[in-house]
Amino acid sequence: MSNIGFIGFGLIGGSIARILKIKEPDCIITAYSRSAQPLLEAKKDGNIDIICTSIDSSFNCCDYIFLCTPVQYSSDYLEKLKPVINESCIITDVGSVKEYIHKTVTQLDLEKNFIGGHPMAGSEKTGYSNSSPYLLENAFYAITPTAKTTDEQLKKYVDLVSKLGAIPVVVDYKQHDYSVAGISHLPHIIAGSLVNLIKDSDNSDSLMKRLAAGGFKDITRIASSSPEMWEQICMTNSSAIASLLNDYILSLTNIKRNLENHNANYIFNLFEKSSEYRNSFDDNSYGLDKAVYRVNCDIIDTEGSIAKLANLLADNHISMKNISIVNNREFEHGTLRIEFYDLIASNKAKTMLNENGYTVHEN
CATH class of the missing domain: 3.30.2130.10 (VC0802-like)
Structure with missing residues (x-):
């Protein structure tokens, strides 16, 4: 029988707890959150067994502890967990940036008890009340072991992620941050800046806004994401984002120069190359x-x-x-x-x- 702990209990934590209770009804779930309401709600739903009002010895029996808090609080919670966990406990997180927490884990000498995690799933809605046992189904789940993670620990954690219905992907934490900077973090910045450009460039009748159709809305949909969350992501993965953003600025500058020189062949090749690569993505x-x-x-x-x-x-x-x-x-x-x-x-x-x-x- 598994014993699973949660620090923070919102959309992701609640969704993980729900599917765990379906797949393993006898597992014991212990949870702490700064807000008592989601814990009381989850206890009523049967998705939590033990409610904690502090980080204490209640977590000593946990096989795994999911850290489901904003990244900036992770250091404090890791410090509080260190003296109470048992030797075989694995602490994991659900953050979309990994280097920040891996550095903290190394500083606290917790590498033997930590495996990073990033469930690449979510919703525009937040909180336990919007959680679902199917949120992680068929979603990629990045797993970032430490230098001291054993093969046995990693295999057990991969099996746990698979039990959640997600697709485990084991990757180095630095490579993870660079990859998500390119496919997620930078696109969010581009979408936000493009929307603001149109807002600032539009006329008094908002003609651009009124004419905006499928193409513009498709590529800027992610600009509606949470400002608080994306401020945090950008600040904790700023190095990787800045590196790719610099490459992107150089690319745009090159495009601008060729436009000004009316280099039709360059523009054609730009779209031909991007089309070929985009079409290589397997939609199946x-x-x-x-x-x-x-x-x-x-x-x-x-x-x-x-x-x-x-x-x-x-x-x-x-x-x-x-x-x-x-x-x-x-x-x-x-x-x-x-x-x-x-x-x-x-x-x-x-x-x-x-x-x-x-x-x-x-x-």
């Missing part, structure tokens, strides 16, 4: 050889059309894993993106939908 995979079985299906925007399609698949014993509406103009008509659990179900669905007059786009 979550990455790292994790296959996704998906079809895109045109659908007329009429009352009950989605329900009719879902009932058709259900009547033919085809289970859907996920369904969503395509939010871009890649397809002329309204389009549903439907995911299935395996290739057999995907192929059966394609045949069934085609036979019933639906237009199915191959992925």
Whole structure:
């Protein structure tokens, strides 16, 4: 029987606790949070067994302790946990930046008891009340061991992450921070700066804002993210972001110079190269050889059309894993993106939908 501890209990912590209680109902969950309300709510839901009002010996029996607090508080909590944990306990975190906490762990001589973690999942909503046992399902979960993490500890932690329904990815913490700076942190900065540029450049009638359509909204959607969270991320991963931002500025400067010189060949090559690389992304995979079985299906925007399609698949014993509406103009008509659990179900669905007059786009 596992004993799992939580320091902080919001969206991520609550979601992890929920799925743990489903997968292992007998596990003991001990939790501390500065706010008592989510703990009381979770205790009522049956997702917490022991509520703590401080970091004390209640955590001594824990096999794992999830540190689910803002990064700037991690040092204080690690210092408080050090004297109370048992020798085999593994402390882990859920932060999107790893170098900061790894340095603290090294300074506190806790490398034998720490493995970094970054569940790459979330929601625009926060707090335990918005947590879900399915939040981490099929999401990448970066795992960053220390220099003193044993093979046995790492294997057990990878197994735990897999139990949560996530996809474990073991990576060096510095490489992790540089990678997420490129694919997440820098794009958020670019999206925010682009939105502010349009805001400052628009006329008194807000013509740009009124004309903004799919393309602009797609590439700036992430500009709506939490300012507090992104201030913290940028401040704790500033070195990696600044390095990539410098490369990006040099790239933009080069583009600007070639535009001013009317170098059509350069501009053509810019879009050709980016198009080839973007098209190399496998839309049928979550990455790292994790296959996704998906079809895109045109659908007329009429009352009950989605329900009719879902009932058709259900009547033919085809289970859907996920369904969503395509939010871009890649397809002329309204389009549903439907995911299935395996290739057999995907192929059966394609045949069934085609036979019933639906237009199915191959992925």
